Amino acid sequence: MNTLHRKHQGACNHKVPLFAGLLALGIILTSSSRADLIYMKDGFVIEGKVRRDHQLELDPTTKEPVSYPRGLFQVDDGTRRIHFLPSQARIAEREEATREEKFTSSKVIFIPHNRPMPSIWEIVQTDSWDENWDRGFIFKGPTGVVGLKQHMGALTPTWARVDAANRHRWGCMYLTREFSDATLRGLLDSNPESTDKAGLPAADRISRKMRRIDFWLQAGRFAEASRETESLKTLGPDTQKQASEASATIARVRAREDLEKIKLLVSGHQFKQAGKALQTFPEQAAADKVASEYRSIRSDMDALSERERECLELLTWTESGLKAQDELKRPLSELKAEFHPDGMERLEIFLGQARSARKAAGNKEPSERAGELAALAVTGWYVGNAGADKSAIVASELASLRRLMIQYLASKDPNQRASILGQIRQLLTRRKFEDLCLMLPHLPPVQPESKPATTLREVQPPPTEPGAPRYAIQVPPDYHHGRAWPVLVALHASGETLADHAAKWSKAAADNGYILLLPLWEIGGPKAGYAYSPREHDAVLDAIRAVKMTHNVDSDRVFLFGFESGANAAFDIGLSHPDHFAGIMPMSGGGFYFSQAYWRNAQSTPFYVVNGDYSGELNAKNRDIFSNWAGRSFNMLWIQYKGRGIEWFAGEVPNIFDWMRVKKRSFPLNALGNVGGGPLGTEFRTSRPTDNRFFWLQADELMPSSQNTGMRYNPAVSPATLSGWIDPATNKAYLKTTGCSQVRLLICRNAKGESLLRLDKPVSIQHQLRTIWNQKKVEPSLETLMEDQRLRGDRSVQVMLDATFKP
Structure with a gap:
């Protein structure tokens, strides 16, 4: 149930489409009826009375102060002011107030x-x-x-x-x-x-x-x-x-x-936990509508369980028909270990063929067709159902390719990686480069934990790697390496232990099916605070990468939260590396220093900001940054608690999970920033050499005049800027940068196969008035792709080729 909205039974509802946002909200503001519910375009719902900030101005004739509605829109629920953007709203629903005990x-x-x-x-x-x-x-x-x-x-x-x-x-x-x-x-x-x-x-x-x-x-x-x-x-x-x-x-x-809890478990793909809850559901006590919905969910879960049982049974039956020395014996065994119901769609062709084969064979082993069926299962599991192939040779080559890819991604030895890369190139003389790309999103963790911790476990650097990240991790009860899971990265307050901060999130993360990751970002020691340094960024980003090595992470659903000093860090790290995150949630922290210069970097990354209106300067800073976001219609919410200061708002935990539930990372392939926007533009900005990558544009080197540091932050320094757009018709990239002495265009594709530029056609790149590439014929680079995957572990974004140049 959405916890910013408590929907009461028996209410009288009246929905108003939010045509052009401001127009409909104007109707609500002047209406005597209470507009209780605002449905955002992403499905999130907020409840309260719609208001708008007012500004006092002197009447030119009477010289009397007059209050005009101007500025930010908000929903007032009595406890909080929830500032939102009308352009992000979809429907307003009017509802009779429900009487509460008081x-x-x-x-x-x-x-x-x-x-x-x-x-x-x-x-x-x-x-x-x-x-x-x-x-x-x-x-x-x-x-x-x-x-x-x-x-x-x-x-x-x-x-x-x-x-x-x-x-x-x-x-x-x-x-x-x-x-x-x-x-x-x-x-x-x-x-x-x-x-x-x-x-x-x-x-x-x-x-x-x-x-x-x-x-x-x-x-x-x-x-x-x-x-x-x-x-x-x-x-x-x-x-x-x-x-x-x-x-x-x-x-x-x-x-x-x-029932709502069961639906939460199902939506979080925690099917075992949902099955247990369904078994103990009090159907006799439920209202007719609730009981009917329960029976529907139970029926769906029973059908899913039956399909899972059948699939594993057919895989085992197929495996029984393979000879001990068969090359597909090992891949098929690995498939069974990795199997999760979410991956059954990759086995549809295998399932259809295996059902028919088993029916024809009766109770006998599938000795005649075992090889074909195993090949269909293995290839479908590796590259997707559309790529399933009954050739044992193809399946064996793909299995070898996959094994080499995992070895490369896990290796810390550059010489070993070079050798593995040579073996992959040799295999690609018989297989397509596309096969490798299709396999990447479905790879298991390259260094999987044998027993992932469903209770909090602190990870210390090994003696051989003292600079490795320190963090604590907890996985959901139904965690399985065969499925990619969302991650909540929670940054503790200054001086707060990882265990103390984890206690604020542990139950909710488990219930909602999230990996909970708590990096130890405070590298200066307890109570050192946040110093806006690259080392603190690395402490967080390296922890995320380390978890991607050991756990199956959905890179499109990594969220960053911070509390107090950790919230200052969340603002800074989120705006410095927006392409890592699906959303940023700072609580009782502010957008200081670099955040004031980087606010444009939030154009594709939504924020959920929480603070009390008695929190002093950080409240003013957050108003400034939110006003800038509102002027550009960025996807943001700013929640102010009335009369509260810098503190923990425990009531926001369920709200934050509701907000995250409908979010996935946005990865724009058509344009970054507003080219030539001037003061009103939305170019990505950076002042630190380490804050250098924004989706598919990267600043390899910054001019000294554009650089800033946390120790000696100078607000007068103009950050470097990067922006660009793609013309699909001409297969050309138009780029614009300032303050950069070396720039890199990352020609990438997402997990759906959608590409920034087509590499099967000549590619053109123009930087301002200078032509970098003119109808250049290019091919994907194996080394570029694999190194980016090794360094970032982002299976959802594949860098196929890069182009480096000096402006």
Whole structure:
């Protein structure tokens, strides 16, 4: 379930297409009806009241200040302001507000002075809530350490309002899911509106108990709702019917949530976990619609399981017909070990032929056709179903080619790699270069872990490689080397241990089917902070590459998160290397230094930025960078928590996974940046020699006048710029750069076979007014392709050839 949107049953909905974005949002802003839901073009949904920033201007006639709607659009959900781009919105859906239980405090807070609340740079201590709904709160700000008392003024199943009770006039908002069951239970037990007292009339006690049941149910805390229901039964025999009805309602809503969890497991391709959950699903308690959907999912899963069983059975049957010395014995055995249901489409031709052969053979071994069937299975598995071939010679050659490719990618010895490359060239005299390209996306990890860790495991550099990256990793419960999995790269706060930060993500990553990777990026030691150095970039990027060596990673679904100083790093690393990531999620950090110069580099990489509006300078920096993004319609969301500072927002974890679920890396093949855009252009920018590759354009050398460093950052330095576009009709690349002394065009293709330029036709390259290549006949370079794969491990992007020149 999308956690930025809680869809309530029985609501009255009215959908409004967002024609031209701004026009429809203007209708919503002026409408008396509440526009609750905004559907983004990528399928993500946000909920709240649509607003727009206002700006004060003096009326030229009256000289009175007038407020005009101008600036960023936002959805206000009470707790947060979710800034979004109208151009990224698709549909607005109006919905009746659903009544929620609300418990309030009658305490009147009086603060005689109007002392402004300082920025909250760090939360030092938060005490437990007492029986008066008060707690102590200590934080660091611009004036040092400040202590005050907080009072909770209101609590609902979705949000809570907390106010300062002394020192400052200040209030802040929390999502209720940021509080534990025990904390919420203590608050309800001590509130006069919800506490159960023995001396109250029976009707009042029952009413309060029912309100508490509703609260827990609306908050999705089913165990607590059931606990209250059991307590309701103790209030007398007249409550038995109400308790029974409440139990049925809890079971019905819980079944709906259980089904959502099953759907989450299925969408994350964790079929074993989904199968276990389906076996324990409470079908009898579910509503008819939910039960029907459950049966449909169960039927689909049963069919998938049966196809998987049949496929493995046919592979084993085929293998039994091969002689011990048959060259296809080993490839077929490896196929069975790598097999995952996601790859069955590559075996469709084999499955059809094997079914027919087994039917014709009865219970006998397929001795006559075993070789053909094995060849079909092996070739289909290697290059895809369309390339399946019944020739044992072809299958054997492809198996040899694949084995050499894996050896090359795993080798650390340049002499050994040169020898392997020669053997590959020899094989390619009999096989097509295209075969090699088709095999790359389906390769297993080149150094696979024998037992991938489903619990957190810290990886230390081996003694022979002290400079190797340090990181922690956790794989999802159903991880298998035969399928490519998405990765969440989480950058810890300064001074935070990898284990402590992993605890914030571990369960959600496992539930959503993500590899969780935590690089130790703080190379200066604990509390050293982020220094904007290439070494810190390498600590993160090398960890990603190391995991690609040992695990099967979906390079189109690698996401980068950062918290506090780690968020500063996420901004910087994400904007410096945007072609590595499907999305960037900084929390309680800002776009400082290089990020202010590099903001254009986010044109193809979406951001999900989270901070509190009392976080000081970083809030202002994020507004600046988001305003620039909004002016260019980049795909971004900026979430501001009201009254909050630099802190961990636990309620955003499910939202972030919902946002990632619909994201894949964008790899533009037609254009990079806006050639000749001037101040309003979107050329990619770089000021460090290591921030040099942007999809298919690379700056091998930067002019000294364009270079900057984190130690001596100078905002007056103009970064180098790179942009280009492709004319498919003439097979020509048009490039423009400034501040670069050597440039490289990477002629690449994606996993779908779509190419930047066609290499079967003459290629032309023009850099500004200079012709680099004019109708040049070229061929793919084996060494270029394999070296790029070795260095980056990106199976989704294949660099077929490069062209290097000095502008």
